[in-house]
Amino acid sequence: MHALEKILAKKSGKDVVRTGEIVNCAVDLAGINDLYLQTVRSFREINAKRMVNPGQVVMFMDHYAPASTIIQADNQKRFRAFFREQGAELVMDVNEGVCHQVLADKGFSKPGQLIVITDSHTTTHGAFGAFGTGVGATDMATILATGKLWFRVPEIIRITINGKTAPGVYAKDVILHIIGKLGADHAVYKGVEFAGETVSSWSVSERMALCNMTTEMGAKCSYIQPDGVTGEFLRERGATHYEIMHTDDDFRYAEELCFDAGEIPPQLAAPSSVDNVVPLAGHLGLRIDQAYLGSCTGGRLEDIAVAAGIVKGRAIAKGTRFLVVPASRKTLLDAMEKGYIRSLVNAGATLITPSCAACLGTHQGLLAPGEVCISATNRNFPGRMGSTEAAIYLASPATVAASALEGAIADPSPYL
Amino acid sequence: MFEKTLCGRVFLFGKNVDTDQIYPGRFVELTDIDDVAKHAMEGADPEFAAACGKGDILVAGGNFGCGSSREHAADTLKAVGVGAVVAPSFGRIFYRNGINLGLPLLVCPDLHSRVTAGERISIDVKSGEIRDESGQLLSRIQPVTGYMMHILESGGIKPLLRGQFQ
Numbered sequence: 001m002h003a004l005e006k007i008l009a010k011k012s013g014k015d016v017v018r019t020g021e022i023v024n025c026a027v028d029l030a031g032i033n034d035l036y037l038q039t040v041r042s043f044r045e046i047n048a049k050r051m052v053n054p055g056q057v058v059m060f061m062d063h064y065a066p067a068s069t070i071i072q073a074d075n076q077k078r079f080r081a082f083f084r085e086q087g088a089e090l091v092m093d094v095n096e097g098v099c100h101q102v103l104a105d106k107g108f109s110k111p112g113q114l115i116v117i118t119d120s121h122t123t124t125h126g127a128f129g130a131f132g133t134g135v136g137a138t139d140m141a142t143i144l145a146t147g148k149l150w151f152r153v154p155e156i157i158r159i160t161i162n163g164k165t166a167p168g169v170y171a172k173d174v175i176l177h178i179i180g181k182l183g184a185d186h187a188v189y190k191g192v193e194f195a196g197e198t199v200s201s202w203s204v205s206e207r208m209a210l211c212n213m214t215t216e217m218g219a220k221c222s223y224i225q226p227d228g229v230t231g232e233f234l235r236e237r238g239a240t241h242y243e244i245m246h247t248d249d250d251f252r253y254a255e256e257l258c259f260d261a262g263e264i265p266p267q268l269a270a271p272s273s274v275d276n277v278v279p280l281a282g283h284l285g286l287r288i289d290q291a292y293l294g295s296c297t298g299g300r301l302e303d304i305a306v307a308a309g310i311v312k313g314r315a316i317a318k319g320t321r322f323l324v325v326p327a328s329r330k331t332l333l334d335a336m337e338k339g340y341i342r343s344l345v346n347a348g349a350t351l352i353t354p355s356c357a358a359c360l361g362t363h364q365g366l367l368a369p370g371e372v373c374i375s376a377t378n379r380n381f382p383g384r385m386g387s388t389e390a391a392i393y394l395a396s397p398a399t400v401a402a403s404a405l406e407g408a409i410a411d412p413s414p415y416l
Numbered sequence: 417m418f419e420k421t422l423c424g425r426v427f428l429f430g431k432n433v434d435t436d437q438i439y440p441g442r443f444v445e446l447t448d449i450d451d452v453a454k455h456a457m458e459g460a461d462p463e464f465a466a467a468c469g470k471g472d473i474l475v476a477g478g479n480f481g482c483g484s485s486r487e488h489a490a491d492t493l494k495a496v497g498v499g500a501v502v503a504p505s506f507g508r509i510f511y512r513n514g515i516n517l518g519l520p521l522l523v524c525p526d527l528h529s530r531v532t533a534g535e536r537i538s539i540d541v542k543s544g545e546i547r548d549e550s551g552q553l554l555s556r557i558q559p560v561t562g563y564m565m566h567i568l569e570s571g572g573i574k575p576l577l578r579g580q581f582q
Contacts (some may be wrong), residue, residue: 023562037447038487042443047581071445120485120509136487136513138573145577150563183477188505191566218482220508273432329468361441381483383459388440388571389569 001246002156002253004191004223007131010180010243011114019254021153026174029108030143031058031099033116034065039118040082042141048051052147054080054088060102060117065094065355068363078290097328097354100124100296102210105330107237108200111226111244116143121296121378123214126192126222127207128230129244134222154189154220155254160196163262168413170306171206172298172376172396174198175213176267180277188218190254193247198261199224204233205302213378216274266411268374269394272382280399283409288393291316291404292385294325294352298376298397301326301334307401308340310415311347317407323365325352349404367392374403418518420541422499422542424471428533431477434461436509437487438481452488453495466512470497473537477528478503481510481521490514501541502527518572522557530554531568571580 001009001016009017017072030053032039051057059079067073076094083091096102099117103109111129115122118140125132135149143149160172160409174260179186199207207229211222224230234242237385266280293299293307304326316322324344326332332354335341345351350365359377366386367373368373373385373392380392394402398412405415422538433554437459439452446452446574457464474493490513493501500520514521520541527546531537544556560568570576 035444036485036487038491042445042574046577048577049581069445075445075447118485120483134485134509136485136490136509136516138516139512142573142577145581184482185505188479188482189508218479218505218507275432305471360444361436362444379434379436379483381434381459383440384436388459 009294038137048145060099101327107239107340110242129226281329292375303397310401315347429476434483471499482507537579
């Protein structure tokens with residue numbers, strides 16, 4: 001069995017599970033975000049009265065943090081009341097940040113766990129050797145009411161990444177390249193494991209970016225075998241009790257692919273599909289209106305550090321907006337302490353408090369018709385960050401920062 | 417309750433139609449189903465919500481419903497009257513959401529290249545046969561598997577669960 005299968009086997013109380021089998025699994029950590037009040041409605045509609053495991057349910061006020069309409073405020077108010085009523089205490093309010101980063105910061109995301117959140121980018125937790133997957137509101141209501149959810153045991157693809165990345169190339173460039181080669185539907189219903197010397201050399205931050213983006217190839221979950229880097233990260237955050245699963249030597253992957261990171265130049269996903277990937281070099285000089293640094297993909301401390309290093313002592317281009325949204329409260333505090341926020345704001349960046357902000361086009365920096373945005377986020381769908389007539393290019397945090405300086409799509413290498 | 421034979425007009429869409437096109441993010445704060453229904457497919461075709469009739473069938477290319485976990489995407493299609501969605505593959509969260517709500521999401525590798533927008537088709541979910549108005553066989557859907565069919569036949573996951581919490 002694969003390590004991911006062993007997680008499903010353990011959580012469903014079975015010795016063995018097989019690809020394609022439907023299993024009913026006990027969920028270790030269930031997360032709800034503030035977009036989906038339907039979760040509470042579905043809970044009522046099925047006549048459920050009490051959460052079975054209120055200590056394992058986390059509320060994240062991240063997508064509308066803080067509320068910018070009366071409806072959003074009312075939805076959040078109802079969520080707070082629901083958690084009070086249920087005696088569930090893990091409410092991450094509007095001051096905490098984006099769910100996936102908050103879980104990482106607090107040491108809640110651990111190897112061997114089954115983590116289910118009402119957010120499609122829950123694949124991120126594969127970076128810790130967990131089985132992380134996103135669901136909708138009614139599936140979440142089922143978990144609240146029963147503690148369990150059914151899953152189809154997925155096929156698993158292994159992607160091996162070797163080679164040393166060139167300066168100005170990051171995990172974001174590598175995963176965009178991979179998605180561009182494979183297509184947005186390549187891993188639909190499947191798990192994606194990353195292995196190889198490049199992945200081993202990467203920090204938890206880079207690994208999270210890699211796993212996060214597997215959602216954009218349709219993946220159900222992702223996986224990186226926990227190692228010393230993972231162990232150190234968890235230790236620093238007080239996470240001690242967990243079980244690391246290991247894939248059996250005779251496990252047969254649905255597909256095995258290899259990429260050479262040394263041959264990948266900086267990448268861009270051009271409008272309006274994440275698999276519309278081209279080398280950055282082909283679009284240099286394209287005028288932008290907004291540069292966006294943030295989200296569960298590109299708003300971590302390392303991302304902000306790279307961007308701050310690029311813009312320090314310089315000024316962003318006149319007429320360009322540079323929005324910086326740290327992924328979490330801890331990220332913001334650390335970035336303040338290290339002086340990154342000062343460098344960014346001095347250069348002309350607009351600081352937004354930790355949240356999903358404009359990444360999903362609800363508030364805080366939407367795009368007007370005809371505008372162009374370069375973004376460190378995960379989706380460039382039509383209308384994703386505002387007008388359906390705006391264009392979004394996805395890139396690494398470094399490319400986003402360099403582009404903010406030039407007011408046009410720019411190569412970060414000269415600034416590093 | 418779940419209809420074994422579905423008949424309706426075809427609305428045709430391309431591949432990788434994401435949940436932001438099915439239900440734009442700026443409307444996710446809405447929770448009342450009548451409000452949610454007004455914005456069905458608004459990011460792809462702003463006329464769709466007004467044009468779609470009860471039982472009409474949405475036929476699309478692969479990876480329909482990729483993207484976000486918003487249940488609104490399945491909710492809005494059901495609320496506007498869509499009888500089924502037929503595509504070569506579906507975004508996995510959208511697929512779960514649709515089946516949970518009792519919306520038939522049917523897998524067929526090639527129907528999107530065999531029909532024209534506006535024509536009437538019928539789908540026999542049991543036999544898998546898809547036919548045009550003259551009765552000509554157009555293609556077949558993949559059989560709906562045991563547990564998915566059980567949910568659909570129950571009218572969605574909520575009636576099934578309600579039984580547990582009586």
